Amino acid sequence: MSAPSERARSAARCISVTGIVQGVGFRPFVYRLATTLGLAGWVANSERGVEIMIEGPPTALETFLSELVRHPPPAARIDRITVEPTTPRGLVGFVIRESRTGQRPTTRVSPDLAVCEACLRELFDPRDRRYLYPYVNCTDCGPRYSIVLSLPYDRPRTTMKDWPLCPDCAREYHDPTDRRFHAQPIACPICGPQYVLHDPEGTLLARGQAAIREAAALLRTGRILAVKGIGGYHLTCDARDATAVQALRERKFRKEKPFALMVASVDVASTLVELDEQACALLSSPARPIVLLPALVVLPGVAPDSRELGIMLPYAPLHFVLFAAGAPEVLVMTSGNRSDEPIAYCDTDAFARLGGIADAFLVGERPIARRVDDSVIRMSRVGPIVIRRARGLAPAAVATLPSERPIVAVGADLKNAITLVVDGQAIVSQHLGDLDHWPVVEAFEAAIRDLCTMYEIQLERALVVHDAHPGYVSTSRALTLPGEHRAVQHHRAHVASVLAERGAWSETVVGLAFDGTGYGDDGTIWGGEVFVGSLSQGFQRVAHLRPSVLPGGDAAARWPVQAAAGFLAALGELPDLLAPPFSFPDRFSQARQLVARGVQCFPTTSMGRLFDTVAALCGFTRPTSFEGQAAMWLEHLAQEGPPVPPYPFPLVGSQLDFRPLLEAVIADRKRGRQPTEIARAFHEAVAVAAVTVAAEWCAALGLRTVVASGGVFQNALLLARMAELLQARGLELWTNRAVPPNDGGISLGQAALAACASSTG
Ligand code: ZN
Ligand code: ZN
Numbered sequence: 001m002s003a004p005s006e007r008a009r010s011a012a013r014c015i016s017v018t019g020i021v022q023g024v025g026f027r028p029f030v031y032r033l034a035t036t037l038g039l040a041g042w043v044a045n046s047e048r049g050v051e052i053m054i055e056g057p058p059t060a061l062e063t064f065l066s067e068l069v070r071h072p073p074p075a076a077r078i079d080r081i082t083v084e085p086t087t088p089r090g091l092v093g094f095v096i097r098e099s100r101t102g103q104r105p106t107t108r109v110s111p112d113l114a115v116c117e118a119c120l121r122e123l124f125d126p127r128d129r130r131y132l133y134p135y136v137n138c139t140d141c142g143p144r145y146s147i148v149l150s151l152p153y154d155r156p157r158t159t160m161k162d163w164p165l166c167p168d169c170a171r172e173y174h175d176p177t178d179r180r181f182h183a184q185p186i187a188c189p190i191c192g193p194q195y196v197l198h199d200p201e202g203t204l205l206a207r208g209q210a211a212i213r214e215a216a217a218l219l220r221t222g223r224i225l226a227v228k229g230i231g232g233y234h235l236t237c238d239a240r241d242a243t244a245v246q247a248l249r250e251r252k253f254r255k256e257k258p259f260a261l262m263v264a265s266v267d268v269a270s271t272l273v274e275l276d277e278q279a280c281a282l283l284s285s286p287a288r289p290i291v292l293l294p295a296l297v298v299l300p301g302v303a304p305d306s307r308e309l310g311i312m313l314p315y316a317p318l319h320f321v322l323f324a325a326g327a328p329e330v331l332v333m334t335s336g337n338r339s340d341e342p343i344a345y346c347d348t349d350a351f352a353r354l355g356g357i358a359d360a361f362l363v364g365e366r367p368i369a370r371r372v373d374d375s376v377i378r379m380s381r382v383g384p385i386v387i388r389r390a391r392g393l394a395p396a397a398v399a400t401l402p403s404e405r406p407i408v409a410v411g412a413d414l415k416n417a418i419t420l421v422v423d424g425q426a427i428v429s430q431h432l433g434d435l436d437h438w439p440v441v442e443a444f445e446a447a448i449r450d451l452c453t454m455y456e457i458q459l460e461r462a463l464v465v466h467d468a469h470p471g472y473v474s475t476s477r478a479l480t481l482p483g484e485h486r487a488v489q490h491h492r493a494h495v496a497s498v499l500a501e502r503g504a505w506s507e508t509v510v511g512l513a514f515d516g517t518g519y520g521d522d523g524t525i526w527g528g529e530v531f532v533g534s535l536s537q538g539f540q541r542v543a544h545l546r547p548s549v550l551p552g553g554d555a556a557a558r559w560p561v562q563a564a565a566g567f568l569a570a571l572g573e574l575p576d577l578l579a580p581p582f583s584f585p586d587r588f589s590q591a592r593q594l595v596a597r598g599v600q601c602f603p604t605t606s607m608g609r610l611f612d613t614v615a616a617l618c619g620f621t622r623p624t625s626f627e628g629q630a631a632m633w634l635e636h637l638a639q640e641g642p643p644v645p646p647y648p649f650p651l652v653g654s655q656l657d658f659r660p661l662l663e664a665v666i667a668d669r670k671r672g673r674q675p676t677e678i679a680r681a682f683h684e685a686v687a688v689a690a691v692t693v694a695a696e697w698c699a700a701l702g703l704r705t706v707v708a709s710g711g712v713f714q715n716a717l718l719l720a721r722m723a724e725l726l727q728a729r730g731l732e733l734w735t736n737r738a739v740p741p742n743d744g745g746i747s748l749g750q751a752a753l754a755a756c757a758s759s760t761g
């Protein structure tokens with residue numbers, strides 16, 4: 001076969017691929033595909049994604065393209081492929097080129113991935129050189145975002161840079177047929193980092209496999225361990241050892257907030273919680289989130305007052321080795337912090353902060369580049385509700401938005417996460433935390449810096465979007481950034497986040513934003529808001545909860561009875577609420593005096609505080625020990641009650657009047673009605689009221705979509721009832737799918753409103 005005739009039958013294509021295509025085995029996949037098909041050319045990571053030059057027989061090229069699209073590596077996500085014909089150059093062989101730099105990145109760095117099946121097989125194969133090695137990984141799995149220092153994603157720019165490859169690892173790394181070809185974090189027991197066991201003073205107790213074996217033994221005897229994972233430290237102990245669990249609560253100053261669990265296998269999980277197919281799939285997904293599921297058992301001290309347990313499966317190879325070494329099969333696996341500080345991820349910080357909590361430290365030598373908490377997802381009848389979006393899920397593009405200009409949206413002060421819009425892709429950061437903690441402010445600033453660097457956003461050119469609250473830390477930090485600034489009202493951002501996820505840039509909807517606190521247009525505390533509008537036209541407030549007052553401001557969020565004092569002041573004569581069955585504490589009387597004197601009272605339309613009020617009337621009279629606790633307690637109470645008719649919660653003018661509702665709750669409670677039934681009738685009332693007002697506006701304007709977002713909509717019972725009631729009226733309910741309905745979703749909504757408003761001028 002002569003060269004010219006072969007050349008004549010040859011075609012060539014220049015292909016560029018964007019999406020999650022770096023650090024997920026994409027180049028080796030392309031290499032194997034091309035060589036199998038006998039095609040020539042090269043593949044390279046660029047800052048735009050992956051570029052491929054390929055030439056050969058046209059039919060083979062066709063096959064190549066269709067396989068590229070149809071069977072990419074499991075962790076990859078292709079957003080866009082451009083294919084341009086070019087002139088064949090008579091290339092010989094196929095090569096993987098070194099990374100190129102100097103172009104604008106549209107590549108997303110991949111989230112961290114749970115260890116894959118192939119690596120697990122090696123991990124437990126006594127003949128394998130990585131037998132029981134807790135840092136096994138490959139191009140399909142392993143750490144990514146938690147080890148990346150800068151892009152493009154190559155070993156010298158990760159926290160693995162200080163471990164040069166041994167000859168065996170180097171061979172795998174450079175062998176295009178190996179499944180570790182260009183796997184940046186690869187290592188083995190010869191050349192890589194190890195796990196070590198220390199006492200709290202930092203004395204070395206054991207190293208390597210001995211460290212893990214000894215750690216497992218300590219857990220079996222009821223000890224509490226600090227264990228370094230992928231995105232930070234966990235505190236762990238035997239979840240079936242009530243004494244250990246209690247000790248952990250006391251040392252961690254964590255009174256009632258549920259602990260997450262890590263279980264050895266799906267089988268073990270099925271003994272603890274109700275598992276269906278969807279829950280199993282979520283538990284085993286590469287993100288390995290904590291999944292909140294209905295509990296089948298009570299583990300004393302693990303999740304007091306909750307009908308759910310938060311379960312996750314092992315995801316780091318270390319976790320598998322730890323279970324195999326005999327660790328108890330149900331472990332408490334809670335954030336390595338004290339109370340609600342941010343989770344520790346640096347070794348020195350972990351020893352300093354967790355020294356008084358952990359009996360020993362199981363420390364991995366590989367540094368963590370940034371804090372990435374476990375993700376949390378709640379299963380509900382309307383689908384999974386993301387409560388916290390972090391490890392395994394972030395950072396990632398969750399939406400496309402109509403903006404050529406880069407946007408940096410900084411979110412709200414609680415449950416902060418930021419969103420970047422680059423080349424029309426909205427990339428949401430990991431959950432960063434509450435900005436009233438200094439380390440969270442630092443993480444917030446680092447996230448802006450890191451992500452802007454990784455995606456080459458020049459802040460000077462960017463639109464910087466923040467909450468309308470002038471007192472927010474996020475607002476004042478945003479105002480120090482260069483670029484043009486824009487404020488977006490909190491509850492409009494909640495509604496916008498849902499529309500952004502669905503790419504519904506011009507859909508006109510009724511938007512319900514129910515949450516605890518957000519700064520309103522009039523400077524009061526909003527939280528029970530009904531809007532009509534669209535991303536491009538903006539949202540007009542058309543109805544809201546009847547205003548009440550919050551005595552004592554923010555403190556009222558921690559004392560349901562204090563919120564109750566404000567709401568109940570709108571009613572006529574009240575029974576003695578200090579007496580049974582209400583038995584309110586003195587705090588209530590003090591708050592009432594504030595209301596009576598009009599001192600320190602803040603007007604509010606907060607639906608979250610209405611939930612607190614009803615929780616107080618149903619028996620939750622103590623202070624809460626974590627955010628949203630009273631509402632969660634009330635939901636669980638309601639789930640135990642039978643279906644009942646709703647309390648009256650009428651729409652009067654543009655206001656939902658809570659007074660008849662609260663009067664009925666008080667009367668029922670005095671009459672001795674079961675709190676489970678009262679809670680249920682209250683949920684039904686909120687669902688009916690929300691649906692009634694939404695349906696009224698839908699009918700008036702010929703709309704058919706209702707959007708619900710805000711912290712209150714983490715409530716699965718409420719959502720399920722609303723979905724049913726709306727469906728019966730031929731209307732559709734849209735809720736968040738990718739970002740949390742709580743303030744963790746605010747930055748996406750901010751970005752969406754800014755992008756769509758500027759795109760329509
Ligand atoms: Zn793997
Ligand atoms: Zn090695």
Ligand code: FE
Pocket residue numbers: 490494515516517518710711742743
């Ligand atoms: Fe909110």
